[in-house]
Amino acid sequence: MNGAGEPVNRTILKEYQDDIENMDTNEDRAFWKKEESFPRLGIRPPAGRSLWHICIVLSVSAILLFALIITVAVNNVKVDRKFTALEKTVANLSVSVTSVHSKIQMGKETGENIHLEINMLKDSLKIAEQQLVTLNRELKRMDALATLTTEISQMKCTLEKIRRNVTGAGCCPVNWQFYGSSCFFFSEDGMSWDSARDYCSSKSSSLVILKDEEKWNWVAQRTMPRYYWIGLTDERTGQWEWVDGTPYFMNRRQWKPGQPDDWTQHGLGGGEDCAHLHNDGKLNDDHCTRGYRFVCESSVMAQPAA
Numbered sequence: 176m177n178g179a180g181e182p183v184n185r186t187i188l189k190e191y192q193d194d195i196e197n198m199d200t201n202e203d204r205a206f207w208k209k210e211e212s213f214p215r216l217g218i219r220p221p222a223g224r225s226l227w228h229i230c231i232v233l234s235v236s237a238i239l240l241f242a243l244i245i246t247v248a249v250n251n252v253k254v255d256r257k258f259t260a261l262e263k264t265v266a267n268l269s270v271s272v273t274s275v276h277s278k279i280q281m282g283k284e285t286g287e288n289i290h291l292e293i294n295m296l297k298d299s300l301k302i303a304e305q306q307l308v309t310l311n312r313e314l315k316r317m318d319a320l321a322t323l324t325t326e327i328s329q330m331k332c333t334l335e336k337i338r339r340n341v342t343g344a345g346c347c348p349v350n351w352q353f354y355g356s357s358c359f360f361f362s363e364d365g366m367s368w369d370s371a372r373d374y375c376s377s378k379s380s381s382l383v384i385l386k387d388e389e390k391w392n393w394v395a396q397r398t399m400p401r402y403y404w405i406g407l408t409d410e411r412t413g414q415w416e417w418v419d420g421t422p423y424f425m426n427r428r429q430w431k432p433g434q435p436d437d438w439t440q441h442g443l444g445g446g447e448d449c450a451h452l453h454n455d456g457k458l459n460d461d462h463c464t465r466g467y468r469f470v471c472e473s474s475v476m477a478q479p480a481a
Contacts, residue, residue: 382406395456
């Protein structure tokens with residue numbers, strides 16, 4: 176059985192090998208025909224893929240160019256801002272330089288003015304020195320005049336003694352008036368009550384004290400119709416008293432009607448603590464700072480200063 180079947184198997188195997196050889200030959204021919212249809216110098220890339228690569232490259236280039244433009248624009252803006260700031264700085268420096276220049280000019284002008292003032296002061300000093308020399312001469316003349324005045328006063332005193340037929344009594348100085356045993360000075364200038372008191376004291380006298388009617392009438396005749404301070408006040412104790420500390424005994428007939436009233440509506444502060452002779456010779460209280468004339472009194476023996 177094996178001997179009969181072996182030729183059949185060989186026949187089938189032979190046919191199979193022939194079929195395979197024929198098939199390989201046909202495929203090889205078909206492959207080489209396909210290869211011959213392409214150019215032999217090189218392989219050409221597909222057209223769709225190449226266009227896509229070009230688009231990508233152009234897009235990236237456009238983006239980079241746009242970014243570059245933006246960068247340049249931003250840098251230009253920054254440069255413009257810096258340039259503007261620099262221009263402002265230069266303008267401010269220019270103003271500062273102009274201001275400094277103006278100050279320098281003003282300083283020069285001030286220096287020139289100071290120089291002129293110094294020269295003027297020098298001239299004024301020379302004039303003052305000349306005036307001082309002249310004043311010294313005038314003082315010497317005044318000393319001589321004072322000496323002459325004293326001599327005249329002594330001569331007047333001698334004549335007064337002869338007229339009154341008295342001896343041993345003193346005399347009143349020039350511009351003082353004699354009455355009783357006292358000398359009286361009637362001022363021409365106004366002062367406050369305190370200043371008048373101090374002035375009389377500097378002349379070895381005091382503000383007049385009127386304790387008797389005859390003396391009162393004699394003084395009042397020489398003060399009317401003006402106001403004159405006298406030595407009467409209630410400022411120290413609240414009670415009216417004379418400047419020598421002796422009390423004043425109230426006599427309403429000696430005062431203006433309704434006085435003293437210690438009026439406070441004058442706007443000078445406080446009340447009215449000093450007495451003066453009114454235009455009719457009657458007493459009135461008033462603020463002590465009023466600038467009234469005044470009467471000084473001194474004993475003849477005290478020899479008040481002229």
